[in-house]
Amino acid sequence: QKRCIVVGAGIGGLAASIRMAARNYEVSVLEKNKLPGGKMHQIERNGFRFDTGPSLFTLPHLVTELLNLGPEPSEPTFRYEKLKNVCRYFYDDGTMINVPGNPEDFAREAEIKTGEPAANIINYLNTARERYRSSADLFIFNPLKNLISSARHKKPEELKPLLKVKPLRSMHKENEIAFQSSQIIQLFDRYATYNGSSPFKASSMLNMISHLEHDEGAYFPEKGMYNIVESLYHKALSLGVKFQFETAVTHLVSEKDSITKVIAGNKELEADLVISDVDVNTLYRGPARKLKMPRSVKKPDLSSSALIFYWGMNRTFPQLDVHNILFSTDYRGEFRAIFNNHQLFNDPTVYIFVSSKIVEADAPKGKENWFVMINVPPGTEKTDQEWIKQARENILKKIHRTLKINPREDILFEEIATPKTIETNTGSWKGALYGNNSNSIWSAFLRHQNKSRKYHNLFFTGGSVHPGGGIPLCLASAAIVEKEINQQ
Ligand code: FAD
Structure with a gap:
């Protein structure tokens, strides 16, 4: 049986461990904290419970897909519901827009509250949907190196929504063209923050993010966000994954074109495969400091x-x-x-x-x-x-x-x-929530990929690598790692 070591038990690391165990690898997860979850954690105090990190949850089937892997599906302990209302938006002039979970009702509410014609909202969300559908498997669920070959397999009409995008235009500019109401422009501009970027800089391509909440739906786990971590952790255990907590990896040891050992303090573990879930900006300044640092890591343009x-x-x-x-x-x-x-x-x-x-x-x-x-701003100096x-x-x-x-x-x-405690507790460089930002049209192409160019057995998952931060993308990164390993 081949040995796979996963460094970090964030959502990407948990997902990768489940995928590799389901493929019959002997999987060990080394995590510096006492508990799994990374940025997705919880605080319990005086009868209150708080999810400390992510709170917006879309594409829940990506979690259930993992719970159904392996010979026996998990007990259905992970349950979630669709939120009736996506969000309430408040403006200083007293306007309150309550966004219901379906586009028609939202469009009606927006027209009543702001005068924005309902048809503009519906057209916009239709465009976002088409954009997402034609690009998801090119940009999200596959390695970026397959972009051209995957695009070649698509019918011209499938690519049409993508060809209509003006990538040099910012999200804000496109929203300004689409809407009359400054309040609706601001509402849609906010989706840039879903990957820690600015709507005034990020490419209009990212306006498709709104499709996920407004069309696919916003969800919430019945027992709170941390239940996602608990469910994945128990699934991993049921597949035989071994977890070592309070075990910070200090070195990845390389020899020629492979990583041969992982060192955590006085522990030395041999591995056939290593998957890192650690923020790459931290990884190359810590455990992987002897490996060549990519340019995007040398001078990172961080998310908020x-x-x-x-x-x-x-x-x-x-x-x-x-x-x-x-x-x-x-x-x-x-x-x-x-x-x-x-x-x-x-x-x-x-x-x-x-x-x-x-x-x-x-x-x-x-x-x-x-x-x-x-x-x-990211950065730990001023906090x-x-x-x-x-x-x-x-x-x-x-x-x-x-x-x-x-x-x-x-x-x-x-x-x-604070940025400082987020850095200390989760290993995210300067407390950036999503690794590098997407403030340039090249961001997607500059992001660290899921397979090392130099080391044939080193892979990367989590929010700082392709396809990006946020729960669904972290889960997608683990699926890409599995594909890459499978194709070796
Ligand atoms: P991380 O969560 O980054 O975990 C990495 C793990 O590696 C940690 O457990 C860490 O302890 C461990 N580690 C680090 N170094 C070492 C080492 N040397 N040895 C061993 N272990 C190590 N996303 C959404 O989808 N919706 C939201 O609403 C949302 N809101 C957010 C709000 C906040 C405040 C934060 C912080 C994040 C938010 N995100 C949101 C982003 C989302 O939480 C992250 O993209 C995702 O959880 C990152 O998962 P990851 O796999 O990259 O691992």
């Missing part, structure tokens, strides 16, 4: 990071739903602050995620668990107490201005995540 307050709230807030966005009045200024000036912005867009609205057990009766997040205090004030003022409430007195306790 986050500052998050986990607040146990003493009461419930009927004006909020599960996912809520309080928009900045100056979106351009906010992205300039994040990506050009590397500063906090005094009127930030605030994301409030309240899982207890749907998972009752996540907060004591009559209370709520608030996950309050703003996007901030001192003064910086956190200033951001907290900006957030509280924003909530007061937009929702006309003052939650200050209702906060029973708080925990905080």
